[in-house]
Amino acid sequence: MSAKARRIDHSTRDNKPERVYSAHMSQEADPEASTAASPYAGRGAQMYPLLTAVQIARLSMHGRKLGVKKGEVLAEPGDRGRIFVVLSGSIEVVQPKLNEEALITVHTPGRFSGDVGTLRGIGGVVRLRVREDGEVLVIDEAHLRTIVQTDSELSELFMRAFILRRVNLITSQSSDVILLGSTHSAGTLRLQQFLTRNTYPFVNLDVDSDPSVRDLLERFHVKVEDIPVVVCRGSLVLKNPSNEEVASCLGMNQQIDDDRVRDVIVVGAGPAGLAAGVYAASEGLDALVLETGTPGGQAGSSSKIENYLGFPTGISGLALAARALVQAQKFGAEIRTAYSALRLSCDARPYAIGMANGHRVRARTVVIATGADYRQLDLENASRFLGTGIYYAATATEARRCGNAEVIVVGGGNSAGQAAVFLAGSCRMVHLLVRSDGLAESMSQYLVRRIADMPNITLRLRTEITALEGQDQLTRVIWRTGPDNASETHDIGHVFLMTGAQPCTNWLNSCIALNGKGFIRTGSDLRSEDLPASKWINARQPEFFETSVPGIFAVGDVRSGSVKRVAAAVGEGSACIQQVHRVLNE
Ligand SMILES: Cc1cc2nc3c(=O)[nH]c(=O)nc-3n(C[C@H](O)[C@H](O)[C@H](O)COP(=O)(O)OP(=O)(O)OC[C@H]3O[C@@H](n4cnc5c(N)ncnc54)[C@H](O)[C@@H]3O)c2cc1C
Secondary structure, three states: OOOOEEEOOHHHOOOOOOHHHOOOOOOOOOOOHHHOOOOOOOOHHHHOOOOOHHHHHHHHOOOEEEEEOOOOEEEOOOOOOEEEEEEEEEEEEEEEOOOOEEEEEEEOOOOEOOOHHHHHOOOOOOEEEEEEEEEEEEEEHHHHHHHHHHOHHHHHHHHHHHHHHHHHHHHOOOOOOEEEEOOOOHHHHHHHHHHHHOOOOOEEEEOOOOOHHHHHHHHOOOOHHHOOEEEEOOOEEEEOOOHHHHHHHOOOOOOOOOOOEEEEEEEOOOHHHHHHHHHHHHOOOOEEEEEOOOOOHHHHHOOOEOOOOOOOOOEOHHHHHHHHHHHHHHOOOEEEEOOOEEEEEOOOOOEEEEEOOOOEEEEEEEEEOOOEEEOOOOOOOHHHHEOOOEEOOOOHHHHHHHOOOEEEEEOOOHHHHHHHHHHHOOOOEEEEEOOOOOOOOOOOHHHHHHHHHOOOEEEEOOEEEEEEEEOOOEEEEEEEEOOOOEEEEEOOOOEEEOOOEEEOOOOOOOOOOEOOOOOEOOHHHOOOOHHHHOOOOOOOOOOOOEOOOOOEEEOHHHEOOOOOOHHHHHHHHHHHHHHHHHHHOO
């Protein structure tokens, strides 16, 4: 166990129940009870559906019957993939907390256990205990996947129930995973985002606003300087843990065979990588998806995507990512979260990818979908305002949010100039903030002229943002300006960052041809010298999404010339799988 991690000795605890852990303790066994206070009230029948005799008969072909006795624990949080269909007797589902447990529901004959984690083969989040003697049908993960892939009626019933159960657990804020943090700590925000985007239920306690947190810190023998602290499953205290440590503690990843050579490894689980994972797995390929952070990529940080086809009222990036993740898991793609690809070896096939934990995984083909990091402001709270005051695109969608307010555009290149001119069409005032002494060297002359001609664009040279203020929404910006670095405060709630994006290609080990800005060249974008330099030995030309190395593809924002949009990334990730098939058949 690392020095940062401590196991709690439960025997030395006093039994004083804390406010936050006692809320649900005395609920009685009503399957609908836990949903009553949640936004999912009324959806109890979908969350806990009753299987018909005909459906149970179909399920029996995929499981084995097991007699169970009152008090027997069938699963603990962290236990991996299998579901129980109750044939007789009953099973209670409880959420363990630090000192006690909350009853979530009771499964009676015809009802079944399980949630989205079961499909993914990762650790569950609840305890299942037999309440009355009886008999259950046990269905393991592999058979469950066969059912959801082949039986459309049961697939819809299971998938909807699993998703609703997880969402209900998250909204109930009831868990034995506790994050003790502060709104002023970047580490706290990172862990909140990590747990939330992985749809993991946790209790969030803030040292700044909740005096009881200090008592808890004392009880776990940790100091305020140690926060953020994660209490994992009520027994292990992790001080300022990395995402990898939290993922490992909570059993978020499958234990899988690193020696197996996959058909395809997809690196990056943004929209492009998730789409590639869904199409690869649904078409029968053995697919592994690796993700450094959390599935969803940049799109996951968008509060509302309004231009994605089929969602006329918009969809949050988080919801889109969560749906795509479940879809990929339904088809059997293995997704490892908090796993960074550190190094690509292109010299021999199968290709090998070295990971941050020292392991290597191998595959006959690789799809690179690692996207790009937009250059952010170097301020601790900047990421908090993504989509709620800080934007990376200036389209009609963002302009609508600003109305005719004053806005800031940061950057001295053409994209900043275009954004300033566009926003000046609807906003009262556009402040164009540039670090350098002028625009002549970085921006096209026609844009420089148009900016000079527009009365509601103010060019502020040698100016840099030094602080952002606001609660849920950005409300105030402080910048330093001019030769004497004077500090100015402005009540402005919209900042457009047009300072460029950095492709995530530094792990490629120089074996793939890149363009001058580090984006990956594919297909016809490859120059004649790129192929010999990468030792291209095939008679054929590279496929549209294929890089300078045969069988290695690039899709989405990381690809040179790609359209930096969700729909484009999804389209590229889906389409490239046909080319992967062609290469696998060579
Ligand atoms: C705040 C914001 C709002 C946006 N809003 C919209 C919008 O409304 N509409 C729209 O169409 N577009 C929008 N975009 C753009 C859109 O999100 C991107 O074009 C899209 O996400 C690109 O998808 P991608 O899969 O190619 O890359 P990304 O989304 O960048 O995903 C790449 C993934 O790869 C992972 N990764 C990187 N390196 C490694 C590694 N070495 N190992 C393993 N994993 C790695 C990253 O962690 C990331 O999850 C927005 C972007 C931002 C930042």
